[in-house]
Amino acid sequence: MYYVVNGVIIFILGLIVGSFSNVCVYRIPKNESIIFPASHCPKCSSPIKPVDNIPLLSYILLKGRCRNCGNKISTQYPIVEFLTGLIYLIICLIYGLSIQSLIYIILSSALIIIAFIDLNEQIVPDVISLPGIVIGFIISFFVPYISFINSALGVLVGGGIILIIALGGSAIFKKEAMGGGDVKLAAMIGAFLGWRYIIISLFLGFFLGALTGIILIMAKIKSREDVVPFGPFIVLGSFITLLWGEQIISWYIGF
Numbered sequence: 001m002y003y004v005v006n007g008v009i010i011f012i013l014g015l016i017v018g019s020f021s022n023v024c025v026y027r028i029p030k031n032e033s034i035i036f037p038a039s040h041c042p043k044c045s046s047p048i049k050p051v052d053n054i055p056l057l058s059y060i061l062l063k064g065r066c067r068n069c070g071n072k073i074s075t076q077y078p079i080v081e082f083l084t085g086l087i088y089l090i091i092c093l094i095y096g097l098s099i100q101s102l103i104y105i106i107l108s109s110a111l112i113i114i115a116f117i118d119l120n121e122q123i124v125p126d127v128i129s130l131p132g133i134v135i136g137f138i139i140s141f142f143v144p145y146i147s148f149i150n151s152a153l154g155v156l157v158g159g160g161i162i163l164i165i166a167l168g169g170s171a172i173f174k175k176e177a178m179g180g181g182d183v184k185l186a187a188m189i190g191a192f193l194g195w196r197y198i199i200i201s202l203f204l205g206f207f208l209g210a211l212t213g214i215i216l217i218m219a220k221i222k223s224r225e226d227v228v229p230f231g232p233f234i235v236l237g238s239f240i241t242l243l244w245g246e247q248i249i250s251w252y253i254g255f
């Protein structure tokens, strides 16, 4: 019972943070304040009442439409909220109520915001990734599960791999497959997860990105010329790794 109560509280906490993450996803690319003004409908600008601003629940009760103007609310809002709640819950199931969970929760929220901004705008915001590199490195001095050497190597290996691929890719394909934003994103994840986990994260990211690209081209949703942002796949790879990295490593060693 104790675990169920904890789990529900953590999931709800994730929904609430996810609701705030939506504001960040929407406003950071526009350089708007993430605090003022309060939430309003992007279509009719009418302020959203607290009762209509309950994560997940309000979207369902309002059937995905603004109460004032009736325009559709993007499905991205409930998706971001649910994903945040879900990842918080799984992190705490694996790492318990620990400092490691707390730091992974903060990291995962930053990564969800980055992934959705990249999906929408094809940019990785420096205002998150650059401080993220510094914060990840500083944290490594105070926590038992990652050394500062491992964190520093994570920054160099993560950023370095993407930098080499970006330079090689633009030389071979004459177009930008990956940008500086992806370099900083990989460096940030490396700072938090260390050099082994960032290699696994990027490998999974490449694999899932290529697979998705092939499926989208085969389904004729995208053409070969379309650019599919890589940031969300790095994020997805890092989520899988921060949750199940040890299993992946022992599976690989036993292989």
Ligand SMILES: [Zn+2]
Pocket: 041, 042, 043, 044, 045, 046, 066, 067, 068, 069, 070, 071
């Ligand atoms: Zn409206």
